[in-house]
Amino acid sequence: MKLFENDNFISPGSIGGKIKKIRELRGLTQKQLGIMCGFSASSADVRIAQYEKNKKIPREKTLKDICEALNIDVYCLFDADMLPYQRMFHALFDIEDFHGLHPIKRNNKYYLEFSGPTVIGQDILPHDFDEFLKEWYEMYQQHLPNPSDTKKEKEKKEANYALWRYEYPINVAEENTKKLQNQMKMNHLQAQMDALNAEMQGEAELSQLDSAMADALAASKKVYRDITKESEFILLIKKLIEADIPIKRFSPEVSTKIDYDHMHIISIKTQDIINNESNKSYFAEFLCQIETMQRAGLNINRKITCKNNELYVTYEIASSQWKYLENLNRYWDDIIYIKERIGSWPNQEIDELNKKFLNKITGPHDMIIN
Template sequence: MSVGHKIRAIRDLRGMTQKELGIKVGFSAATADVRIRQYESHKMIPKEDKLKEIAAALDVDVSALKDHDIYSDLDLMQILFELEENHGLVIEKEADRYVLSFDESHPLFRYTNYKLDSWYRAKSQLLSNSEDSGYDDKEYLLWKYRFPLDTMKIEKTNAAKVREKYKPFLNNTYSIKKVNEFILLFEKLIRNGFDIQIASAPERSGIGTFVCCAIFKHSELLEATGEAANAYAEYLSMISYLEKSGIEIERETNSFDGETLLGVYFYSSVLSTALNHTVREIMVAHKAGALDDKIMQIQYKDSLQTFNVPIEK
């Protein structure tokens, strides 16, 4: 669908006239309908800045208005080929059906999975419950045109709730010198019941730099009290100290399985290595109820000794 067709389709969904949209975009009342008509009839193509203004006026994401150049089955095939080469798309045949999925080992799989999960949940809610809830195809279409705005709004709201809860408990005098101290703090978090996810991030890693991410569920962070809440506040203080010490850290918020996930990427090879190996081993042992077993403790002490080194910037 062309840019003009998309503008018209969304304008119709919004119940707006060409003149109303044009005025909202900033055109004069005398020319508003003419300018929008020119875009919708393909006589003019809006430039990027104007396209953003139209998207804002229609309350959708600007990506929904862009032309993705699928005019034939051959165009579609070339896009699928590109997805295979760059995003890990896999084609398989089950009985008489061809099934498309994404390779879990691909560096971008996690992000693709997040987006697919949001799509599946929105479609399930907005279409399957339409008779009971009053939602219909229009609501689902608008969700797609707005994507990822609605998802991002939920993520930002939940992340803000977590920041608000822990802000009063941050320790501005916190310090950390050795990598094994980093590991011990994660052990404290794990023992306090946090279901932490560890994800390597080859897409963020560069030459000589290994990047890993620690991911928490916002619901667990909001429910945490006592020692658990104190442990997470200590974790946040540690992140703040590492940033002030010159360690590059990136925060990220995503949605998956009905949860808001709060992740932190550590752009330090030694910290990321400790996270990806020792902390991951602690998590596995804790879930198996073997963290305090004699053999595990011997191995753990060896790991702590190995990482008894200064944190590298």
């Protein structure tokens, strides 16, 4: 069905119409674009003119070359001639099938929403396209003309908005990549500052921690019984976590260097110990168990680490001896699972969880430390 009597009319939604529009937005002639696509100077303008008039459809490689030259997403160059309403209707029906778009009614007004089943058997949830719609909405609002805008300013906004759409999602990916690169640079600089901070304050921080722990450690040693199994150490870590001692499962330091000789056990923010009497008693028992394992020949050391200018005391074990404590990491998620349910589950069910956990960690794999 012809909407226009003029046979030279090219729909802006067709492949050719889009190539022409984007080329003009980029300020390129047909010849310039053709040469950028690798065509000879003698035929460059003719080739592009044929594509723009839809007399020829670019092959896949040529289509990719045109997209690369125009710096647009390859998916934006497809035939979307929807000037007849019927074509638009059926395009929406296609989107319903493939991406769950369907009409909804709210407050006696009709809207379109992404949700529901698709032809590939997956359900689309309302939030699945939220990020796309958010980006689209923000750019649409940003380029709306103001009453005070001149004609030239309005045209510039229209052109920039059109180019944003043709470049999507490449432009967003590039922007996110830049943000990620900048964040990585910031993280690297912060890591260098943290490493320097830990080096400068490490000795003084350990001395302050030892001094603050002296009384609690002495009291703990009077009642402490040497442990002989890894499960006893795991149960202590579980006890600390359930007492809301802020233990870090992984090393808090961010470093570009990997220490292959040592494995992280736990880290605790030093000030959370120094400034909290209740935490000191729990930590004292932890120190007693560390000393027991060290006397048994395990190479466990401590150091001050730092992240975002906050100091942590970090305990590590030699990688060659990690087998003696590997079950701590293996069952850490179980510990957190139980901790999160304390207070919300009946005591009987928590007791049952604890029994199952105890059976897990005291099986035939339970290593004797001494």
